[in-house]
Amino acid sequence: MSSFSSLNTALTGLYAQQRGLDVTGQNVANANTEGYTRQRVTMQSVGGTTAPAVWATQPKVGTGVDVTGVQRLRDSFLEARAQAEHGREGALTAEAEAYSRIEQAYGEPSDTGLQAQLTKLWQAFGDLKNVPDGQAQRQAVLRQAESVTDGVRRAADYMDTQWHVLREQVVTTVDTVNTVAANVADLNGAIRRATQAGLPANELADRRDQLVMQLADLTGAVARGGSEGTVDVYVGGQALVRGDSSTRMVVPAADGALDRLGDDVPVSWAGTEGSPVEVTAGRLGGELRALTTTIPGQSAQLDAVAASLRDSVNAAHATGYDATGAPGGAFFGGTSARDLTVAITDGARVAASSAPGARDGATADALAKLATRPEGPDAAYRALIVDLGTSAKAVNDRLEIQGTLTSRVDASREAQSGVNLDEEMVNLISYQHAYEGAARLMTAVDQVLDTLINRTGVVGR
Known part of the structure; x- marks a missing residue:
């Protein structure tokens, strides 16, 4: 596995958290829209390569996160x-x-x-x-x-x-x-x-x-x-x-x-x-x-x-x-x-x-x-x-x-599917911090690669 895969891992994190921010914004924008059902981004981790290959190594870690969809939070029983x-x-x-x-x-x-x-x-x-x-x-x-x-x-x-x-x-x-x-x-x-x-x-x-x-x-x-x-x-x-x-x-x-x-x-x-x-x-x-x-x-x-x-x-x-x-x-x-x-x-x-x-x-x-x-x-x-x-x-x-x-x-339905602004603010902060973390990871990997590519072997020159 290439060392550059860490950049892709960070990139998937940026994409996923940005999608979460987008969905949260949609919820906040429709907080007073009649009939609107709040939505949540569903994510799943992306595992490492499972197929063996010649001259390949496996660091035994995943390769990031994937957005599997945007789910409507609606209770079929209450409906x-x-x-x-x-x-x-x-x-x-x-x-x-x-x-x-x-x-x-x-x-x-x-x-x-x-x-x-x-x-x-x-x-x-x-x-x-x-x-x-x-x-x-x-x-x-x-x-x-x-x-x-x-x-x-x-x-x-x-x-x-x-x-x-x-x-x-x-x-x-x-x-x-x-x-x-x-x-x-x-x-x-x-x-x-x-x-x-x-x-x-x-x-x-x-x-x-x-x-x-x-x-x-x-x-x-x-x-x-x-x-x-x-x-x-x-x-x-x-x-x-x-x-x-x-x-x-x-x-x-x-x-x-x-x-x-x-x-x-x-x-x-x-x-x-x-x-x-x-x-x-x-x-x-x-x-x-x-x-x-x-x-x-x-x-x-x-x-x-x-x-x-x-x-x-x-x-x-x-x-x-x-x-x-x-x-x-x-x-x-x-x-x-x-x-x-x-x-x-x-x-x-x-x-x-x-x-x-x-x-x-x-x-x-x-x-x-x-x-x-x-x-x-x-x-x-x-x-x-x-x-x-x-x-x-x-x-x-x-x-x-x-x-x-x-x-x-109807009140129970609203509690389940309606938009709660307090909850959305918490989600907003959570996605924001996760986005910042993924960006910081990308910066750290970039610095590591810069050291590896540009500075290795130049000691003593």
């Missing part, structure tokens, strides 16, 4: 955990927003809510009981009944509107998922080409991992490492992204003339429309759950309240007689909350007495007492509001807890 937590938080966020919109349909408690209108209706029947033949009291009953039916229909229409708005949002969310998945596939392809060519791809991987986390937020997707630096992304056990190709999701565009509250919203894989996408997490999962379960369930409860109001009032009204002496007919008409109407338009047709020509107000009294019946419409409406409030609070509590868990996982 998988974060994807799962973000998916759960996305679903709960969508559900909480759905409950918030439903609560706006009722506006309880308030002086203008449906509960207040029902109370005023029973009070109007109570006033009619005291003055059975009063025209003003009869008209007040009809006006208040119309206010109640308007409130019920308005709540039903509001939920129909929110269902269709959310239906449109599902289409938008699916389009976003398809766009992000295509971008992930494109970045996978770029990373694969860079890896094959021996070029750096860490920044491309950072951008791709941000998009993968966005897919986790949207669909609860999970990522698995692939070949040559790529990742595969799965939703419901099916591949959304595999290498540099992605599969599209499809959902029929909303059609107001055909889509109705309670209809299924099919989300399937493109080319296999009969194969549904099993989305249970992420914003898309929460939106689908709200469309198929939450809003239809609340709408069904409102229909039950409307049916209870119609049937109980009609039954009590049919037992009495109106101002003309005719038996009381149906007071309310309609088959659901959406078409609940007041069937009487003439105040004289309101049945208030228990017999023809009587002025006892017994029927009006029975109608007023519906307010306190355990199985009456008020009780059904209160049960609806209590169930809505309880369900909304449960979802919001779960969302708060999930938000805390997600924040903790």
Whole structure:
């Protein structure tokens, strides 16, 4: 081995420490860049010659250091955990927003809510009981009944509107998922080409991992490492992204003339429309759950309240007689909350007495007492509001807890992959001193060689 190899050893040290300084500078420059993963230079020592050769000697020491690559300091376990937590938080966020919109349909408690209108209706029947033949009291009953039916229909229409708005949002969310998945596939392809060519791809991987986390937020997707630096992304056990190709999701565009509250919203894989996408997490999962379960369930409860109001009032009204002496007919008409109407338009047709020509107000009294019946419409409406409030609070509590868990996982990820300026300063000093040491070694070897070449054999001249 040539004595000049020591110069090469020093040179490799200079190159390696300079690369370390470059990477440290990159970390410091991107300390506040969102999604950036800190990097570290990986080095390994270069051993001496292991193959024997004629007239060659081996000093039994290495020949320097080699930079084997620049590593992203990312914990795959924390990434998988974060994807799962973000998916759960996305679903709960969508559900909480759905409950918030439903609560706006009722506006309880308030002086203008449906509960207040029902109370005023029973009070109007109570006033009619005291003055059975009063025209003003009869008209007040009809006006208040119309206010109640308007409130019920308005709540039903509001939920129909929110269902269709959310239906449109599902289409938008699916389009976003398809766009992000295509971008992930494109970045996978770029990373694969860079890896094959021996070029750096860490920044491309950072951008791709941000998009993968966005897919986790949207669909609860999970990522698995692939070949040559790529990742595969799965939703419901099916591949959304595999290498540099992605599969599209499809959902029929909303059609107001055909889509109705309670209809299924099919989300399937493109080319296999009969194969549904099993989305249970992420914003898309929460939106689908709200469309198929939450809003239809609340709408069904409102229909039950409307049916209870119609049937109980009609039954009590049919037992009495109106101002003309005719038996009381149906007071309310309609088959659901959406078409609940007041069937009487003439105040004289309101049945208030228990017999023809009587002025006892017994029927009006029975109608007023519906307010306190355990199985009456008020009780059904209160049960609806209590169930809505309880369900909304449960979802919001779960969302708060999930938000805390997600924040903790994100903090752990940041501690692992984020840039710590104190640590980078220590690394900077370490690489600087190592660089100075390698330079000093090169100077010392140069002096030795100068003595050997220029001064050997000149003693005594």
